[in-house]
Amino acid sequence: MQFQADLFESGLQTGGPGPLAPDRTDLGRGAWLDVQRAWLPDADDVLATLVRDVPWRIERREMYDRIVDIPRLLYTYMIGEELPHPALTAAREALGDHYEPELGERFRTAGCCYYRDGRDSVAWHGDTIGRGSTHDTMVAIVSVGDPRRLALRPRGGGESLSVEMGHGDLVVMGGTCQRTFEHAVPKVASAGPRLSVQFRPFNVF
Ligand SMILES: O=C(O)CCC(=O)C(=O)O
Numbered sequence: 001m002q003f004q005a006d007l008f009e010s011g012l013q014t015g016g017p018g019p020l021a022p023d024r025t026d027l028g029r030g031a032w033l034d035v036q037r038a039w040l041p042d043a044d045d046v047l048a049t050l051v052r053d054v055p056w057r058i059e060r061r062e063m064y065d066r067i068v069d070i071p072r073l074l075y076t077y078m079i080g081e082e083l084p085h086p087a088l089t090a091a092r093e094a095l096g097d098h099y100e101p102e103l104g105e106r107f108r109t110a111g112c113c114y115y116r117d118g119r120d121s122v123a124w125h126g127d128t129i130g131r132g133s134t135h136d137t138m139v140a141i142v143s144v145g146d147p148r149r150l151a152l153r154p155r156g157g158g159e160s161l162s163v164e165m166g167h168g169d170l171v172v173m174g175g176t177c178q179r180t181f182e183h184a185v186p187k188v189a190s191a192g193p194r195l196s197v198q199f200r201p202f203n204v205f
């Protein structure tokens with residue numbers, strides 16, 4: 001009981017995330033997905049603060065002879081850059097503590113995406129810039145705002161699956177996931193704002 005009281009108190013004092021005990025799903029081919037619902041503390045405040053304070057950028061991509069806007073706003077906090085909310089700093093440290101024995105390193109960068117409504121999305125891809133194309137790694141996502149679906153499908157065909165990412169939820173893609181699966185956040189008919197923060201180790205994008 002004393003132990004529980006201490007945990008509770010330290011959580012209150014630091015405003016830090018609760019204990020990490022995600023549920024793991026084996027996706028096959030060496031890939032896995034960890035999910036822990038409602039893990040991020042201060043999720044309402046994180047949403048409001050990030051919408052206001054992150055220097056959001058529009059990503060543009062060349063497509064044939066046109067430049068098209070990618071439908072979502074982005075900003076990536078690189079190594080050493082202070083994160084825009086203390087709950088995110090605490091989350092990154094807690095994720096490092098939990099996953100370092102398995103990952104062999106800590107999370108270093110934080111990619112932020114702002115899906116303004118149901119029309120914002122990200123197409124099928126793997127995070128294969130850098131080491132993710134050749135090595136097992138992890139991408140840890142915390143979500144705030146309206147729930148959106150993370151869809152996953154094996155490269156080369158096979159059944160796809162999806163997991164809902166709700167307010168304060170943690171979803172971690174691990175093992176071979178970036179090179180054996182693709183993921184996407186599909187458009188939906190109607191949704192309010194959602195922010196995603198993806199923690200990645202060094203040289204994974
Ligand atoms: O919105 C998300 O949570 C996923 C974003 C994503 O896959 C990416 O930016 O690489």
Ligand SMILES: [Fe+2]
Pocket residue numbers: 125126127183
């Ligand atoms: Fe991704």
